[in-house]
Amino acid sequence: MTSKKTGYLLGAVAGAGVMAAAVAGAGMRLPAAQAADQPQLIRASTAPIFAPPPGAPMSYADIFERVSPAVVSINVTSRVDPNALRRAIPGLPFLLPSPDDEDGGDDPTAPPQGGQTERGQPRLPSQQSSGSGFFISPDGYIVTNNHVVENAERITVVMKDETELDAEIIGRDEGTDLAVLKVKGRNGPFPFVNFEEAAKPRVGDWVIAVGNPFGLGGTATAGIISAYGRDIGETFVDYIQIDAPINRGNSGGPTFDIYGRVIGVNTAIFSPSGGSVGIGFAIPAEVANSVTKQLISGGRIQRGYIGASIQNFTREMAEAQGMGDQRGAIVGDLVPGGPSQRAGLMVGDVVVAINGQAVKTSSELTRRVAQARPGDALRLEVIRDGRRRTVEVRSGTRPSERELASNDNTPGSRAPAAPAAPTAPVIGLALAPLDDASRRTLNVPADVRGALVTSVDQSSDAAEKGLRRGDLITRAGDRAVASAADLSSVVEAARKAGRTSVLVGVYRNGRTSFLPLKVSG
Template structure:
């Protein structure tokens, strides 16, 4: 090959190499552009300034004034017992005998947000609790008196109303269910009484529960402090997806763990308070417990999910044919994972609504139709259960660490049980056994085993034999204590 040919070949190789490098560069730029566009598609902001400017006019500072009765003990300085200053202060502060209590005025601060142009405002119940006077300050500096429309202590939500001659700026609720862990959020409020303040972060977790039956909190690392309570948590579209309610903190300040009640819960509560001045929650009329792995095994369920019905008093569920021992797997088309989810779904449903329940019963599923009642009415009609004394039992038998005796009329009276109740009374529990670890105690009454009624120890032994023949490793017992039922699964090994 001559030198000219070699030179041409080398040029072609360099050209090909350059083209490959150019192609790689273009591919890299394309990937970078795609990632950037994807980031923007997820709502990653360059700045929160436009969003803050958009929503701030609808966010308010709330100041409440409460009359507190002051006792003479509160007015006296706290001195060590026997201190020579005690007599001095008593004589100086109260020379003519006991001073009458004088009320004092106490102030508290919080946040809120306007949800309608005619002046309805959402905040936390604990912000305005027991307040004699509520004042609302707007971003513009305008201050208006607010009237309390209604409260819901169960979700810590309150609805206020102000009167304004002109329409007020307001914000709308977004869908909290579509928020994902990692989504950007922005909190606006009145932290530590410093006035309007904005903080930003992400959704750290979903579906958090604190202490309430209807809790559905969004956890965020956006800074939330005292005074932020009742303020809104926004998504990047300027919609309220939570109401800032609580923080987890060892020192009272933000450490990046804040909780906002989900907007889908708040909107439902606010709508009811606005229409009725009170909440009207759906009521199913069952007592339930979570399905644990051992309970699932004892019942032949493929996985520990759903809400296990322990009792069906008179109410909507009883009228629909629900039974103790049923496992509610679906409510109104939504799968049920645990009792908390069922309580929340039922509570958020309208009174009088007809819903379909899918229940697991005796190895197969059934669909029932239930018309929901009203929880507030039902709770007001249920008397408190009395605490029984442990009965003195006659002849006893041993079973899985339990000392048992058949239920007699005398024991029914001592345990304040209905005359129709049958079963076996636990008179003692071996503290070294699984039964004790799972909470069984003297005075408990076993009414069912293997989802069949038991009245004698032989009934219980027969149920145990049937469970072993069916290949079960546990036996499901229905226990009643203080009138409240619950299922417990005990190992048969």
């Protein structure tokens, strides 16, 4: 079957008994079974045209010509802390082997300019950085990433025809790393593109990214969708993974399908060096569309909140608790007086469903809670002491990410100078009662109980998993721990039950985390 497009014939030679076209006049003919996998020469008029394999586009030119006028470069002038500026050395944001912010502000284009304010105060140095964005309406609204503009003093938008326009921030959302700008001093109309929520390309379908990598505005790159539902450590987004090359400066630019519809907003890359290695991440259109509409209408995003810190309840944790392969989210801490504490949720509860929908990870639970409106009733199905029960929590309003981060900045703990006498080690941990002096030294609140780790056997599983002197063991299995005897009894019960590990709650620096520790060896 062939189709007509700009004067050329596209497609494969059909028919089980049809031979492939001659290859570059060499006179060779291939069996039909092999022909389907070979590039083909198909004649349009008298000119031979190279046709890619079935399903691959002949060219992205038509798509680019149609959508590129709506994509803009965003140049930002901001004031930065000198320490933050020193961290902006090329490559440093990408040294860790984890998904990372792919833009983070391009390197300064000139030496930092400091000086003093009118009142004689030191002026923070300025920094020039760049990113990407795109118009979503004819009246000048632009979508980009929050990290591109969050510290901006001045924002200049550069269109495809090199027209420069000033813009202002309408709203920002740290939780999804999205921001909305609006052009100042010109009414438009502007070329714009639309988010596509209904038609979802499949893994393996072609995509095209347009943006401003390394300040090279109007750059198009192409690839495929590599995966959906990628969790890269952000709270509210299941990312699309693409292999279309994106680099510094692509932040905030659109990812298009082959019909020119926006399916995502480019945000991050996985890279050890700072350059593209073919693993990029985009915010899905349905998330971006919802957030940007809320920012335009009110400038602020409200999310549900239950006031509990949680972590993944892994398969290894489930085995330690004798719960098979149960997955979910385990409660580590509760905000004093928060919605969860008022509702009766407890540390160590394993949340396995919310409002009848199964929960497999802490990220799933956080996102579903965030979708609630303040005041909504959330029915949490939890496993406690081996039994399922339902706890109904009335959702609050989630604080900003900055407020949450400041609440987590508890003073760092240090090992007590004169710990109480420890008992014999249990699974590699020497424990002592938590006395008043140690509580003050470690900044442990009065309502936190546990047994103090005074030393760790470096050959033990506990040492391998990072436990150290000064940690507090608060729970083991389904019970609270106040002494080495408490931990020892739980370990012995696990051994008798034929389990190879025990789930232990560890309090450090104001937070509780759960770890499965081996009971043998």
